[in-house]
Amino acid sequence: MFVGDPHGRVTIIKNNINKYQPQSTILLGDMCYSKAIEQLYSGIRNLYWIFGNHDSDRQSWYDSLFKSSWLSQCLHASVQSLSGVRVAGLGGIFRPKIWHPKSGVMYNDLLEWKRGHNGKRFAQLERTNMTSIWPIDYAYLATQKADILVIHEAPSSHKFGFEELDDLAASLGARLIVHGHHHQFYTGVLDNGVAVVGLGLAQIAHMDIEAFCLAKNNKEIFNAFKFTNNKNGGELS
Numbered sequence: 581m582f583v584g585d586p587h588g589r590v591t592i593i594k595n596n597i598n599k600y601q602p603q604s605t606i607l608l609g610d611m612c613y614s615k616a617i618e619q620l621y622s623g624i625r626n627l628y629w630i631f632g633n634h635d636s637d638r639q640s641w642y643d644s645l646f647k648s649s650w651l652s653q654c655l656h657a658s659v660q661s662l663s664g665v666r667v668a669g670l671g672g673i674f675r676p677k678i679w680h681p682k683s684g685v686m687y688n689d690l691l692e693w694k695r696g697h698n699g700k701r702f703a704q705l706e707r708t709n710m711t712s713i714w715p716i717d718y719a720y721l722a723t724q725k726a727d728i729l730v731i732h733e734a735p736s737s738h739k740f741g742f743e744e745l746d747d748l749a750a751s752l753g754a755r756l757i758v759h760g761h762h763h764q765f766y767t768g769v770l771d772n773g774v775a776v777v778g779l780g781l782a783q784i785a786h787m788d789i790e791a792f793c794l795a796k797n798n799k800e801i802f803n804a805f806k807f808t809n810n811k812n813g814g815e816l817s
């Protein structure tokens with residue numbers, strides 16, 4: 581089950597987890613939680629996440645994820661096999677001060693950034709950096725294989741999306757991208773043939789894993805989903 585940007589919402593998400601009883605749940609970032617995530621979702625098994633750009637806006641939001649005992653359930657810059665499906669994750673967004681496709685690469689990784697700042701302490705900036713997309717993480721993922729790519733930032737199917745993420749899905753051999761960030765629900769297909777699901781605020785996309793694995797084309801991939809209407813938690817289809 582995939583969950584669009586929670587922005588503080590917990591109850592509606594837990595209600596859906598209890599309703600669908602998914603084998604695993606993935607939060608797509610911008611949780612903006614002030615309490616530790618393992619506390620908010622205590623009793624929920626197999627909860628995974630990537631971070632969004634807003635998860636570094638406040639120290640408490642940052643700590644709720646990055647100082648959590650569920651940090652190991654962060655899918656960022658890794659591939660994990662969930663119920664037999666390989667899921668790659670990339671949290672954060674492109675930022676011009678680190679790497680933006682329009683302006684190019686400023687720093688490859690945090691070490692380079694620290695060197696570039698002469699050892700000065702920029703606590704707030706350093707926190708913000710943690711929710712930026714770094715070339716080193718992208719490059720690592722591009723060497724991996726996965727069935728699904730979950731990202732916070734959008735690929736080119738969204739008008740504010742980036743072809744670099746289309747290319748990453750292609751390198752991974754992924755058939756599907758699920759993303760958040762724009763709080764807009766849609767399904768689409770990239771020029772390279774990869775299916776895309778964009779989710780709205782705290783919107784749920786429940787995927788039938790077997791149907792996804794057996795899907796012969798993008799239509800069958802989309803048919804493997806049930807989506808909720810994030811406004812009232814009811815079912816869209």
Ligand SMILES: [Zn+2]
Nearest residue numbers: 610632633761
């Ligand atoms: Zn966002």
Ligand SMILES: [Zn+2]
Nearest residue numbers: 585610632761
């Ligand atoms: Zn958001």
